Amino acid sequence: SRSDITYFGAGPALLPTDILEDAAKALLNYHDTGLGIAEHSHRSQLAADVINQAKADLVSCLDIPDDYEILFMQGGGTGQFSATAYNFVGAWVTRKQQEIFGEIKGDPNDSKVIQRLKEAVDKDLKIDYLITGGWSQKASAEGERLFGSEHVNIAADSRKTNGGKFGTIPDESTWKLSKDAALVYFCSNETVDGVEFPGFPKSLQPGPDGKGPIVVADMSSNILTKKIPVKNFSAIFFGAQKNLGPTGITVVIIKKSFLPPFTSQPSANLMRQLGLPIPPIIFQYETIAKNNSLYNTLSIFDVYIIGQVLRKLLQTYPDKVEGQQAVSNKKAQLVYDAIEAFPEIYQIIPNKAVRSRINICFRVIKGGDMDTAERAFLEEGIAQGLTGLKGHRSLGGIRASNYNSVPLEGAEKLAKFIRAFAMS
Numbered sequence: 001s002r003s004d005i006t007y008f009g010a011g012p013a014l015l016p017t018d019i020l021e022d023a024a025k026a027l028l029n030y031h032d033t034g035l036g037i038a039e040h041s042h043r044s045q046l047a048a049d050v051i052n053q054a055k056a057d058l059v060s061c062l063d064i065p066d067d068y069e070i071l072f073m074q075g076g077g078t079g080q081f082s083a084t085a086y087n088f089v090g091a092w093v094t095r096k097q098q099e100i101f102g103e104i105k106g107d108p109n110d111s112k113v114i115q116r117l118k119e120a121v122d123k124d125l126k127i128d129y130l131i132t133g134g135w136s137q138k139a140s141a142e143g144e145r146l147f148g149s150e151h152v153n154i155a156a157d158s159r160k161t162n163g164g165k166f167g168t169i170p171d172e173s174t175w176k177l178s179k180d181a182a183l184v185y186f187c188s189n190e191t192v193d194g195v196e197f198p199g200f201p202k203s204l205q206p207g208p209d210g211k212g213p214i215v216v217a218d219m220s221s222n223i224l225t226k227k228i229p230v231k232n233f234s235a236i237f238f239g240a241q242k243n244l245g246p247t248g249i250t251v252v253i254i255k256k257s258f259l260p261p262f263t264s265q266p267s268a269n270l271m272r273q274l275g276l277p278i279p280p281i282i283f284q285y286e287t288i289a290k291n292n293s294l295y296n297t298l299s300i301f302d303v304y305i306i307g308q309v310l311r312k313l314l315q316t317y318p319d320k321v322e323g324q325q326a327v328s329n330k331k332a333q334l335v336y337d338a339i340e341a342f343p344e345i346y347q348i349i350p351n352k353a354v355r356s357r358i359n360i361c362f363r364v365i366k367g368g369d370m371d372t373a374e375r376a377f378l379e380e381g382i383a384q385g386l387t388g389l390k391g392h393r394s395l396g397g398i399r400a401s402n403y404n405s406v407p408l409e410g411a412e413k414l415a416k417f418i419r420a421f422a423m424s
């Protein structure tokens with residue numbers, strides 16, 4: 001039964017049982033309306049309340065400053081690989097257009113302005129990516145697919161200095177950042193490769209005037225597991241399905257200065273003249289923001305679950321995400337300590353300085369035959385109720401995903417099993 005297992009799958013992840021029990025009731029009859037939460041109109045007051053409460057609780061959990069907006073979107077983390085590129089390139093074009101217009105005056109849509117803008121696009125438009133694992137690699141590939149490799153700058157790629165493999169983060173002194181990039185993109189926690197940025201990169205930090213590069217991060221797998229300096233980011237996105245809720249909602253936290261009235265996306269006509277792609281309306285942040293995430297039909301049931309998870313976090317930890325962070329760190333430490341106690345049996349895949357607290361990736365080298373040893377490890381684990389431990393097909397080995405719904409006792413049980421297996 002559900003209470004017999006601890007699930008370490010990489011996502012979707014476990015959801016707290018009490019929340020699912022309440023949700024089952026809410027599906028049948030929400031707040032005594034006789035109608036389930038998934039049946040109510042997304043245009044109802046009830047839906048607006050669910051959205052606004054979830055937003056307010058996320059603000060509270062993560063200490064999100066007032067000058068940020070929260071968007072609930074669809075299309076997954078993968079959708080955001082496209083959306084981040086579209087929207088921040090759009091913002092770059094608008095910025096350049098204003099600069100050029102400021103210099104030569106006249107009409108911003110004047111052919112002279114457009115001509116200069118086209119030259120600026122051809123010469124200077126760059127999207128910077130830091131590639132540290134499979135997910136940032138996929139994001140950069142989407143940037144190239146949409147905008148062409150001439151507009152993509154791979155500022156760092158950990159495979160280049162690590163024998164073609166992921167598992168490190170290149171030293172910041174080697175990063176080749178563009179001068180005025182439309183965005184600098186990184187993945188805060190690489191779910192497949194078990195690599196996590198230990199902190200906010202120094203070279204991307206804003207200066208004393210608050211100005212700095214436009215930083216966008218994928219936090220799909222480590223959001224709500226640690227405190228983050230939101231003000232250093234122009235946007236953060238994450239799929240809900242690991243630490244927040246069910247599959248189907250992607251959250252974007254975006255600085256309001258990139259939304260109207262401060263910045264508007266270029267018209268489709270202008271983008272066409274510049275030879276740049278036009279985003280589908282559903283991926284345009286300003287459209288979603290203007291409609292409080294209800295431009296089209298959103299799954300209010302999914303947002304409801306997100307709200308319940310955030311409520312529980314706030315009730316469990318008076319110091320909010322910092323309380324969760326302490327538990328996440330403790331769970332990771334327990335598991336890593338167990339693995340490290342047996343270097344002749346286990347090998348942690350990523351480099352120690354950047355190993356993830358959330359996706360713990362290791363090989364079982366016991367007896368020299370990894371396949372057999374890992375099969376035995378997985379089978380014995382399952383027999384003890386420890387499931388979802390098989391590594392990603394691209395990397396092999398074992399991956400223990402330490403999301404927020406894995407209880408401390410679950411991590412203790414895994415650590416104990418790791419030790420017992422090594423000694424058997």
Ligand code: PMP
Binds near residue numbers: 011075189239
């Ligand atoms: N980014 C990261 C870090 C992920 O772990 C994942 C999925 N596991 C994605 C992006 C892609 O998300 P989705 O499957 O929702 O498109």
